[in-house]
Amino acid sequence: MGGLDRDLLKRYPLLRRFLIARGLAASAGAAATITQAVGLAQVLTTPTNGTLVLLGAVAVARVALAWWDRWSAEAAAGEWKHILRVEAVAGLRARGLRGSAGAGSVGTLLTKGIDAAENYVTGPLAALPDAVVTPVAVLGALFALDWPSALVVVVTVPLVVLLLALVGTYTRDRSAHQLAELLRLGSQFLEAVSGLITLRVLGRENHTAQRVREVADAHRVATVRTLRWAFLSSLVLETITCLSVALIAVPVGFRLLEGSLTLAVGLAVLVLVPEAFRPLRALGAGFHAAEDIRAVLAALSSTGSAVRVQDRLPAPPLTPGPISVRDLAVGFDKPVVTGIRFELEPGGRYALVGPSGSGKTTLLRTIAGLLPPLAGEIRLGDTPLGAIDPRAWNRHLGVVPQRPHLFSGTVAENIYIGLPDAAPDRLWHALDQAGAADFVRALPAGPDTPLGDRALRLSAGERQRLALARALIRTPAVLLLDEPTARLDVTTETAILDAVDRLPATVLVVTHRPRVAARADTVITIADGQAAVSRWQPC
Numbered sequence: 001m002g003g004l005d006r007d008l009l010k011r012y013p014l015l016r017r018f019l020i021a022r023g024l025a026a027s028a029g030a031a032a033t034i035t036q037a038v039g040l041a042q043v044l045t046t047p048t049n050g051t052l053v054l055l056g057a058v059a060v061a062r063v064a065l066a067w068w069d070r071w072s073a074e075a076a077a078g079e080w081k082h083i084l085r086v087e088a089v090a091g092l093r094a095r096g097l098r099g100s101a102g103a104g105s106v107g108t109l110l111t112k113g114i115d116a117a118e119n120y121v122t123g124p125l126a127a128l129p130d131a132v133v134t135p136v137a138v139l140g141a142l143f144a145l146d147w148p149s150a151l152v153v154v155v156t157v158p159l160v161v162l163l164l165a166l167v168g169t170y171t172r173d174r175s176a177h178q179l180a181e182l183l184r185l186g187s188q189f190l191e192a193v194s195g196l197i198t199l200r201v202l203g204r205e206n207h208t209a210q211r212v213r214e215v216a217d218a219h220r221v222a223t224v225r226t227l228r229w230a231f232l233s234s235l236v237l238e239t240i241t242c243l244s245v246a247l248i249a250v251p252v253g254f255r256l257l258e259g260s261l262t263l264a265v266g267l268a269v270l271v272l273v274p275e276a277f278r279p280l281r282a283l284g285a286g287f288h289a290a291e292d293i294r295a296v297l298a299a300l301s302s303t304g305s306a307v308r309v310q311d312r313l314p315a316p317p318l319t320p321g322p323i324s325v326r327d328l329a330v331g332f333d334k335p336v337v338t339g340i341r342f343e344l345e346p347g348g349r350y351a352l353v354g355p356s357g358s359g360k361t362t363l364l365r366t367i368a369g370l371l372p373p374l375a376g377e378i379r380l381g382d383t384p385l386g387a388i389d390p391r392a393w394n395r396h397l398g399v400v401p402q403r404p405h406l407f408s409g410t411v412a413e414n415i416y417i418g419l420p421d422a423a424p425d426r427l428w429h430a431l432d433q434a435g436a437a438d439f440v441r442a443l444p445a446g447p448d449t450p451l452g453d454r455a456l457r458l459s460a461g462e463r464q465r466l467a468l469a470r471a472l473i474r475t476p477a478v479l480l481l482d483e484p485t486a487r488l489d490v491t492t493e494t495a496i497l498d499a500v501d502r503l504p505a506t507v508l509v510v511t512h513r514p515r516v517a518a519r520a521d522t523v524i525t526i527a528d529g530q531a532a533v534s535r536w537q538p539c
């Protein structure tokens with residue numbers, strides 16, 4: 001049935017527990033419904049004190065069950081959304097973004113996309129046990145009370161189930177299409193905002209606004225189509241339910257007039273019949289939520305942002321020794337560089353060179369554990385990198401990417417990230433080594449100056465120096481630098497490289513500049529998908 005996805009239940013014990021608890025609650029609810037219907041019929045025909053007390057107790061029990069139903073669904077939905085987001089972030093950390101997924105669409109997927117989990121848990125998943133248990137229980141009671149009425153329900157309930165299955169098949173594609181439009185909108189919007197300066201320079205800002213409008217419109221149309229179908233299926237569902245109730249109510253009325261049916265039984269039947277359809281209607285109303293979350297989970301795994309938290313590797317101690325790269329292949333959907341072999345000795349100086357797009361950054365990110373190797377392995381001493389807890393590896397690493405990200409906090413907060421208790425002299429030492437001390441001192445509030453959104457008030461070279469200070473304050477054993485001086489003048493570059501040379505760390509630096517490569521003992525050259533290792537030789 002569309003409300004239930006076996007893979008999801010296998011993967012998330014939380015959902016299994018929720019379903020079992022709801023099954024028990026649905027059984028209690030069905031018993032209460034039948035007792036209430038029969039009791040109500042008796043009170044209206046031959047009232048007794050005992051029946052009145054019983055009815056009161058059942059009413060209280062139903063209120064308590066309704067409260068618990070709501071609370072348990074909200075709690076399970078909140079916990080599952082949290083798990084999905086943690087998994088998604090772990091997936092992004094482990095594998096990076098795959099394919100053409102952009103930050104905008106992944107951001108939308110992780111926020112609004114994963115919110116669909118709430119509608120799924122509080123909607124079809126919560127309704128499913130009730131939709132299985134209650135119609136069967138009510139049918140049993142109807143057979144005991146009045147079998148001709150039960151026969152009508154036997155014929156009409158499968159019609160409702162068939163309709164739900166049809167709705168599921170039809171809405172599957174619609175939900176995936178609607179989500180794709182939503183992600184496209186998120187990505188277009190982010191691109192338009194972050195590229196505003198370029199667009200203005202090119203005189204294309206109106207054109208881009210028009211494109212965002214078009215995508216927003218496409219998303220609106222897709223949403224309205226899905227909703228139209230949901231409303232239509234609800235209408236058909238309600239019609240089948242009303243017709244079924246009418247098919248039972250009319251003969252019951254005639255039989256009451258004829259005297260072939262007692263008033264108590266007739267009333268009980270009339271109260272019970274709508275109860276057989278109620279949970280199915282609830283299931284049908286939230287049916288599209290099941291398809292929505294399925295589409296979200298498929299999108300998460302195709303962007304590489306879904307990894308099971310339980311899949312985390314154990315964390316053996318990190319052994320000191322060289323970093324050995326053995327027959328490594330790096331890349332994304334297909335390899336960019338293959339057959340890479342080299343050793344990084346502790347304290348050694350290495351340069352990674354090669355034409356633009358040859359795979360230098362990809363190799364650096366693989367060594368940093370940000371991308372999984374496509375083949376071969378990286379060993380730290382005797383331990384494969386894959387067997388080491390990423391957090392343990394991170395503590396030994398200093399990474400300065402090509403386009404470092406600075407957060408909207410202060411300069412100091414950006415540098416202290418992960419080291420909240422570091423002493424201020426360490427901050428100034430790191431800033432000094434990175435050639436950033438002078439300009440930080442000149443900022444309005446020194447290191448306490450807020451950087452604002454993505455630190456746009458700083459120059460590209462200043463941002464790069466802060467990122468270097470952030471790496472150096474951690475006194476890493478291994479320093480991975482991706483063109484760290486690409487935006488700096490020669491004097492600043494020389495000062496920074498001198499400071500880096502004085503560090504005891506193993507340093508691997510990606511560079512296009514011969515004078516930076518000249519500082520390394522060993523040069524790893526990547527070209528045509530292959531890596532070659534040589535001693536530095538000036539041309």
Ligand SMILES: Nc1ncnc2c1ncn2[C@@H]1O[C@H](COP(=O)(O)OP(=O)(O)OP(=O)(O)O)[C@@H](O)[C@H]1O
Pocket residue numbers: 097098099332333336354355356357358359360361362363402
């Ligand atoms: N997220 C990604 N998904 C798919 N392919 C990617 C991704 N990132 C990079 N690539 C591709 O991998 C190849 C290597 O890119 P990489 O950034 O490693 O090159 P590079 O040698 O560092 O280049 P440069 O010197 O210009 O920085 C390129 O062809 C690039 O298009």
